Amino acid sequence: MNENNSTKNTTTVIFEILRYNPETGEKPKMQEYNVQVYKGMTVLDGLNWIKENLDPSLVWRSSCRMGVCGSCGMFINGYPRLACNNQILKISNKKLQIKPLPNFDIIRDLVPDLEGFFQKHKSVKPYLIRKDIQEQNLPTGEYFQSPDELTNYIQFAYCIKCGLCLSACPTVATDERFTGPQALAQAWRYNSDSRDEGSDERIKAVHDEIGASRCHFAGACSDVCPKGVDPSFAIQLLKQDFFLKTLKLRKDEKETHVIPTAKKYVPNPKIPEAPKPTVKK
Amino acid sequence: MRESKLWVYHLIAGAVILVLLGIHMFIMHLDAILYSLGVGSQNPIDSGVVFARSKELFFMITYIILLGTALYHGLYGFKNILMELTLAQKSEKFISGFLTLCGVLLFAYGTFAAVFVFMK
Ligand code: HEM
Ligand code: SF4
Ligand code: FES
Numbered sequence: 001m002n003e004n005n006s007t008k009n010t011t012t013v014i015f016e017i018l019r020y021n022p023e024t025g026e027k028p029k030m031q032e033y034n035v036q037v038y039k040g041m042t043v044l045d046g047l048n049w050i051k052e053n054l055d056p057s058l059v060w061r062s063s064c065r066m067g068v069c070g071s072c073g074m075f076i077n078g079y080p081r082l083a084c085n086n087q088i089l090k091i092s093n094k095k096l097q098i099k100p101l102p103n104f105d106i107i108r109d110l111v112p113d114l115e116g117f118f119q120k121h122k123s124v125k126p127y128l129i130r131k132d133i134q135e136q137n138l139p140t141g142e143y144f145q146s147p148d149e150l151t152n153y154i155q156f157a158y159c160i161k162c163g164l165c166l167s168a169c170p171t172v173a174t175d176e177r178f179t180g181p182q183a184l185a186q187a188w189r190y191n192s193d194s195r196d197e198g199s200d201e202r203i204k205a206v207h208d209e210i211g212a213s214r215c216h217f218a219g220a221c222s223d224v225c226p227k228g229v230d231p232s233f234a235i236q237l238l239k240q241d242f243f244l245k246t247l248k249l250r251k252d253e254k255e256t257h258v259i260p261t262a263k264k265y266v267p268n269p270k271i272p273e274a275p276k277p278t279v280k281k
Numbered sequence: 282m283r284e285s286k287l288w289v290y291h292l293i294a295g296a297v298i299l300v301l302l303g304i305h306m307f308i309m310h311l312d313a314i315l316y317s318l319g320v321g322s323q324n325p326i327d328s329g330v331v332f333a334r335s336k337e338l339f340f341m342i343t344y345i346i347l348l349g350t351a352l353y354h355g356l357y358g359f360k361n362i363l364m365e366l367t368l369a370q371k372s373e374k375f376i377s378g379f380l381t382l383c384g385v386l387l388f389a390y391g392t393f394a395a396v397f398v399f400m401k
Binding site: 175 | 365366367
């Protein structure tokens with residue numbers, strides 16, 4: 001990272017960052033750092049540079065640095081974004097204001113408390129639910145799914161649980177109990193999966209007084225989602241499905257059948273065998 | 282489950298209002314258009330005409346349906362707005378109960394008036 005200083009083509013950008021440490025009892029305050037920014041440098045690179053060179057006490061969450069783990073969500077210049085997915089100079093060449101995601105409690109500095117968020121996610125039972133429990137536990141084959149059936153839900157399966165959508169949602173802002181766009185989109189992701197039979201089990205969590213009917217389609221979640229999940233669209237589909245089923249205008253989905261896997265697997269002789277494991281179980 | 286059901290009824294009530302309020306607007310307030318087509322009365326809100334209309338079965342029934350759906354739609358929508366204030370659960374229960382009571386009383390009173398005038 002130190003080559004940062006020696007690079008000629010850099011611009012000085014002021015990082016104004018919210019600092020908060022509950023252990024000191026002090027109120028959150030803003031602190032400024034000057035960062036030499038080169039073309040292509042991401043907000044996460046900037047934070048790493050500050051931590052390495054200016055202030056090791058700065059705290060945030062990140063892991064994959066490539067927009068797949070969902071841990072680096074922050075409120076950057078008034079917009080919820082992933083720090084690793086956004087280049088500094090594309091946002092500003094003068095000043096970056098970085099705060100933790102709104103609508104969450106702060107644990108420290110830029111670290112939001114995502115505990116309630118994951119609880120909401122779990123509440124909608126985000127996994128395949130089948131009536132044939134025996135088959136599910138001891139599978140005799142695979143559940144068939146056509147490419148068309150896959151496209152029904154694949155977009156919603158791209159969610160990386162970053163929480164940006166909840167931080168943008170005006171309904172979550174007024175009522176933190178609201179199940180929220182992420183969890184509701186996941187409910188639809190499984191309801192619309194042709195292999196799933198769990199819509200009835202999800203009804204309680206999805207259609208209670210803090211569920212889908214609280215969404216007024218502001219669409220802020222879909223605006224900020226870094227993966228193009230479009231959670232507000234998923235909620236509309238969830239509502240439409242409930243509406244049509246209540247009026248008996250939509251039939252329940254047909255069952256997905258198990259297709260037996262090939263009895264005997266014959267390996268391709270051209271492919272050499274995998275080496276033996278080096279670690280014993 | 283229950284909440285989404287109430288919301289489904291809210292939408293259906295909205296659709297019914299759309300039709301009935303449409304009829305209402307045409308007959309009462311856009312009467313000039315209808316009259317130029319040779320339908321309806323020239324002065325639909327004259328007391329005598331209002332009274333005569335109230336004695337027709339069709340109008341009595343649509344008045345009651347419009348009253349019920351508009352009350353439900355308006356009060357349920359209003360409740361939703363109030364629920365977003367995230368008050369204590371006790372207050373939320375009180376508001377829901379109070380609005381339901383208002384709705385029921387107003388519906389009873391309006392229905393009584395419509396039936397009373399119809400029978401008179
Ligand atoms: C032309 C007839 C009408 C139609 C088609 C209609 C439709 C709708 C729809 C679709 C919603 C949104 C429901 C949702 O949040 O998902 C709504 C909300 C609402 N409507 Fe109506 N409506 C009509 C007339 C009325 C009337 C006459 C009133 C007043 C008595 C009213 C009061 C409300 C209220 C208070 C809300 C809640 C707004 C909110 O949740 O922010 N509506 N209406
Ligand atoms: S729906 Fe989008 S914004 Fe919301 S948690 Fe998933 S990836 Fe993040
Ligand atoms: S660090 Fe993984 S999404 Fe940003």
